Amino acid sequence: MSAAAHATTPPAAPVAPLTAASLAQRTDQVAAVAAEHLARTDRDASFPVEALAEMRRTGLLGLLVPASHGGLGGTTEDVVTTSIALGRTDMSVAMIFAMHCQQVAALVRYGNQRLRDELLPEIAAGRVYLASVTTEAGKGGHLLSSESALTARDDELLIDRFAPIVTGGEYADGFLVTMQSPAPASPNQVSLVYAHRDQLTVERSGDWQPLGMRASHSVALRLTGTVPAHHVVGEHGDFRTIVTTVFAPMAHLGWSACWLGTAAGALSRVVKLLRGPQSRGRVNLDSELLLTRLSQARQRIETVHALLAHTQQVVATTDDLSVPRVQLLLNSLKITAAEECHQAVDGLIDAVGMRHGYLKDSPTRLEHSLRDLRSAALNYSNDRLHLVDGKLALLDAEVRLA
Amino acid sequence: MDARFSELLTPFLKFLGEQEITPDASLRELGLDSMQAIELLFAIEDTFGVTLPDDDMNDTTFATAGSLWTVISAAIDAQGAADGTRVTAA
Known part of the structure; x- marks a missing residue:
């Protein structure tokens, strides 16, 4: 884990009502930073930390967080518009943004009240970039089964999970992880769980040297740790x-x-x-x-x-x-x-x-x-x-x- | 639910084990794979002689044994009404 991952978190910009013009302005700022660094991030297969810092600063990480939780209150259409605009400059940066928004959408819709109240303001403030942990060795990208089971103990959930591909995983502040539900009747009972980085031990294995999407830095990670029971997103197994x-x-x-x-x-x-x-x-x-x-x-x-x-x-x-x-x-x-x-x-x-x-x-x-x-x-x-x-x-x- | 229904479902539920199929049994959790949906429809047609309406091809229908049976029962009743004969789905 490099120190750079946490070194670039300036305070988020104050939240003003979202208009097409203000969204375009924020997007342009991120695209400009991405353009400045894309030759290097592509050459070195390194994560675009500067563009991520700009997403934090401009509030774009909180695009889908409702205004009631301090976010921009954007829509799926806004995510699409922004992803197209960022993709014009750098596809890795665009994908990092779009996949973060996918995670936020799941939290907004299915997170319980306590988790939403704790986490959404942090996302809106640009302090939490989310990575998705859904891949698993041997099942490809298949989402609806998992070999790794969550363990429930008292009011906690124990996570022990290896994932071969986690985009931005080394730089994420939090993870949404799929695992088999506690005491599952079958491997088809999969739960989604949120884990903050400081609740986990994150071990990286292997190198990242792909043909393209080099700045997406999609490495293999093993995550182990413990989270409170209310970190399950949606119903267990659903x-x-x-x-x-x-x-x-x-x-x-x-x-x-x-x-x-x-x-x-x-x-x-x-x-x-x-x-x-x-x-x-x-x-x-x-x-x-x-x-x-x-x-x-x-x-x-x-x-x-x-x-x-x-x-x-x-x-x-x-x-x-x-x-x-x-x-x-x-x-x-x-x-x-x-x-x-x-x-x-x-x-x-x-x-x-x-x-x-x-x-x-x-x-x-x-x-x-x-x-x-x-x-x-x-x-x-x-x-x-x-x-x-x-x-x-x-x-x-x-x-x-x- | 009909005994024939439980019998036709069983081969699709690879995690059923020795359990009995109850109306609230989650078909997905018991191993029903969406890739098998067409085979399941064939089994329903062959057993009950009904075709399920296209509108019912959704996650709600295939959620539990009970929800699927409700749709099949309705199709059997509808067909009975159309034929002028009453078939009672237990």
Whole structure:
């Protein structure tokens, strides 16, 4: 554990009513800091501590905390908007933000009163960045089972949990951890528990040297410790309800927003390069091949944007998200965004060629974006989701579209 | 709940062990996997001769043995009414 993790916590900005303009201003400030450091965090595979400090300072970490608990009182739509904007600059920073918001959404909706009163003001003040501990060796990203059991003792819960991938885990101030419920009847009884960093011994194992998403610093951690009984989020054994109502929709909307932002940022930098004075007379803007490739990249981005906006609308207006047509829509969004955003950037590399498509020092940063976006299909595997969607498709013989 | 219902459910509940299926038994906790939903629907169709409405394909229906039985019973009653014959679901 490096000292840097706790060294950068300035006081949070005073909370003013959230407007689109003030949200955009906060987002711009975080994006500016992210831009300043992204070459280094990517090169060194190091966590963007400066961008996180700016999220703390601007109040963005408390975007989803209700104003009654000192937060910005934002909505899922605000998370999507912000994730797209941050993704334009740095996909790792955007994903760190979106996944933190997913955790906060679960706490806001399912935390008991005592836990909410204790924790939400801390999140709003920028003092608690949350990491998610849902992965487990041998089960991939499968959320609804766990091999590690919580132990209940008096008024405490004992945590002993290894997780192979915890984004930002070394820098998180608190963790939401899935474990088997105490005295479970089956491994399918999974509970979600909050643990503050000082309640845990956090041991890191292994190195972090990935192809892309290098600044997300998603390391393997072993967590051991004890938390009070009221740190269970939702009912013991009922994590499934949290997944259906909050975790899965927030993950698919949030991730897709980050990926869309990354692809949109890449296209924007390419267009600016093509229109820049240094390209004048050197790039043939009547090239049918170039025009077609630009059109195709834009088309992919439009497709994901439309699907994201529609899915967000359905999630906001549908009471029961568990029905097949809604599950299919949410999964289709994730699969489509992962594929199309990656392919949009891949196509842009062909459009601009070796110099500006393949080299690290090009202002287009296509090389970086492509490596980051390669993770999208793997981040809860598209292959796995297709199997689920195949089964769901069989349940909806009328093919009723959400 | 019908004895045939308990019998058709049992193979889907890998953590049932020697327990009896009660109306408040959580199907997920006992091991029902959403990937098996279509097989479970086939078993229901084959046993009771009814197709469950698409609108009932949600987490509430598949929450407990009792909630699933309520939906099946309603489908049996609806079909009985449509056929002009009364089938009583116990």
